[in-house]
Amino acid sequence: MSSVNDFESLKAEIASQFPQLSRRLKQVAEFAIANPNDMALETIATIARKAEVQPSTLIRFAKYFGFDGFSEMQRIFKGRLAGQSDYKDRIKAFSPEGESGEGLFDDFFHGSTASLEELRNQLDENVLGKAIETLKKADTIYLAGYRRAFPVAAYFQYALSHLDKKVVLLHGMGGMLAEQARLMGTQDALLAVSFREHSEEVISLVTEADHKGVPVIAVTDSSLGPVASRASVCLEVKDAKVQGFRSLSATMCLALILVVGLGKESLE
Amino acid sequence: MSSVNDFESLKAEIASQFPQLSRRLKQVAEFAIANPNDMALETIATIARKAEVQPSTLIRFAKYFGFDGFSEMQRIFKGRLAGQSDYKDRIKAFSPEGESGEGLFDDFFHGSTASLEELRNQLDENVLGKAIETLKKADTIYLAGYRRAFPVAAYFQYALSHLDKKVVLLHGMGGMLAEQARLMGTQDALLAVSFREHSEEVISLVTEADHKGVPVIAVTDSSLGPVASRASVCLEVKDAKVQGFRSLSATMCLALILVVGLGKESLE
DNA sequence: CGAAAAAGGGAAAATATATTCCAAAATCCA
DNA sequence: TGGATTTTGGAATATATTTTCCCTTTTTCG
Numbered sequence: 001m002s003s004v005n006d007f008e009s010l011k012a013e014i015a016s017q018f019p020q021l022s023r024r025l026k027q028v029a030e031f032a033i034a035n036p037n038d039m040a041l042e043t044i045a046t047i048a049r050k051a052e053v054q055p056s057t058l059i060r061f062a063k064y065f066g067f068d069g070f071s072e073m074q075r076i077f078k079g080r081l082a083g084q085s086d087y088k089d090r091i092k093a094f095s096p097e098g099e100s101g102e103g104l105f106d107d108f109f110h111g112s113t114a115s116l117e118e119l120r121n122q123l124d125e126n127v128l129g130k131a132i133e134t135l136k137k138a139d140t141i142y143l144a145g146y147r148r149a150f151p152v153a154a155y156f157q158y159a160l161s162h163l164d165k166k167v168v169l170l171h172g173m174g175g176m177l178a179e180q181a182r183l184m185g186t187q188d189a190l191l192a193v194s195f196r197e198h199s200e201e202v203i204s205l206v207t208e209a210d211h212k213g214v215p216v217i218a219v220t221d222s223s224l225g226p227v228a229s230r231a232s233v234c235l236e237v238k239d240a241k242v243q244g245f246r247s248l249s250a251t252m253c254l255a256l257i258l259v260v261g262l263g264k265e266s267l268e
Numbered sequence: 269m270s271s272v273n274d275f276e277s278l279k280a281e282i283a284s285q286f287p288q289l290s291r292r293l294k295q296v297a298e299f300a301i302a303n304p305n306d307m308a309l310e311t312i313a314t315i316a317r318k319a320e321v322q323p324s325t326l327i328r329f330a331k332y333f334g335f336d337g338f339s340e341m342q343r344i345f346k347g348r349l350a351g352q353s354d355y356k357d358r359i360k361a362f363s364p365e366g367e368s369g370e371g372l373f374d375d376f377f378h379g380s381t382a383s384l385e386e387l388r389n390q391l392d393e394n395v396l397g398k399a400i401e402t403l404k405k406a407d408t409i410y411l412a413g414y415r416r417a418f419p420v421a422a423y424f425q426y427a428l429s430h431l432d433k434k435v436v437l438l439h440g441m442g443g444m445l446a447e448q449a450r451l452m453g454t455q456d457a458l459l460a461v462s463f464r465e466h467s468e469e470v471i472s473l474v475t476e477a478d479h480k481g482v483p484v485i486a487v488t489d490s491s492l493g494p495v496a497s498r499a500s501v502c503l504e505v506k507d508a509k510v511q512g513f514r515s516l517s518a519t520m521c522l523a524l525i526l527v528v529g530l531g532k533e534s535l536e
Numbered sequence: 537c538g539a540a541a542a543a544g545g546g547a548a549a550a551t552a553t554a555t556t557c558c559a560a561a562a563t564c565c566a
Numbered sequence: 567t568g569g570a571t572t573t574t575g576g577a578a579t580a581t582a583t584t585t586t587c588c589c590t591t592t593t594t595c596g
Contacts, residue, residue, distance in 0.1 A: 151419035256515040
């Protein structure tokens, strides 16, 4: 087992050992540094062919650097591609045993930070641009969000109205949801925030908008759900869950990005 | 051989077929979209374990979408990783610190992450404990929050009601704010969320509660403001500001901490 | 130059991985 | 309800991949 645990240190190690490597091992070293993707994604045979060495040379190379075999070294290259922030895994599962004396609430911060990290990695600039473009074109922006998504919709209402956008929060108060929604037209847009177990209200609103030809921008945690499938633009965001409750940290950050993006666009 | 050649079209294809997939195939679809990295880097057995399906289900999934087998479909996922990582390296290489046109949204993530970090450092365990204790003792929790603070109050309403706490959101709709607030008693508590330029409503609510002897828990960005000074417990949180707009990422994290803290306490 | 040591090639063996297949369970439909 | 059809789980099989090992080639150094 090698002491090297991440790509950066492996790279450094290879660089420092390089001069004293044999001819073929140098060849592998150069290939590995130049083609880390291949090293992560291809089989030993394919890599060997591309690097023009024998498969066994690759294994010798791995063993030279203290790994049990090639596969073990390949993990490092895979880790590099996976993003390897170790925050990532935290989104799904938190240590149930919890505290180790230090930082009783670290789980929460880690979770939120992890969600942000994930959002940063996943957020597609093009999709976001399309969303902003749609909002910009809209005469009136209708907002939908219920249960956990309601605070997000409320935040949009606050922030967008500060941009002098016409916004209507479809709160359904007084049982007037359908009436409120009836006014949506093709020149408008519906910004729907919805998380799994999507509420009936949001699904029917989105469906109606879709039928009418009103552009729908979805902010959701499930890009395969009923809301996303009817949306013209789908922004995915996953907040960390702690003891049955999800924060809204990442979603709020996404909301801010949308708002500021729209603000910028409007000024130009 | 499938007609799908890149990740984006596979994703679109999966989304469009999703509704008519069987239960396990849906499970795979969700996992695949949510964890494309695992799909590219792990073995069938590992993926199956993570997605909680049988290996054979993964193969059925691949075949459903026209691939010869799982491995062929996995190529699509590998392709995605191979393509994007050039971009990834570029970011790392050219912008080691600040901005350089790349990482257009890094400001937002950085801002939110920094806010969380600050919250983590500033948050006093004793103060938090006192806040939770107060909320726990309260018969009914009254919630106040206007403008930017409203989404936070709304989140509290959602989350606390899931803990079977009696909560009243003082929304002031219909001009009945004073009437709603009149019911607060010393056995209750007022959870007031307010940020600078504090709204008139929240100030008068907090003042009234203070006079009546109702415990007030303040969540605010100004520990010296009119809300904090009248509160029995004051939790300070500062969200990052980007181009005139503040996110609520850190505040939402704090809200989650309070909620989960209260949930734990209640169980014991 | 020639013996000893190191490096390299490549096939064979070992291991891991993907795929098939069939029986059991669930779902559908008449 | 009850037979037909689809879906699912999981062991058995086939395939692919990694690793070992031995022999050949190359390099090193007295």
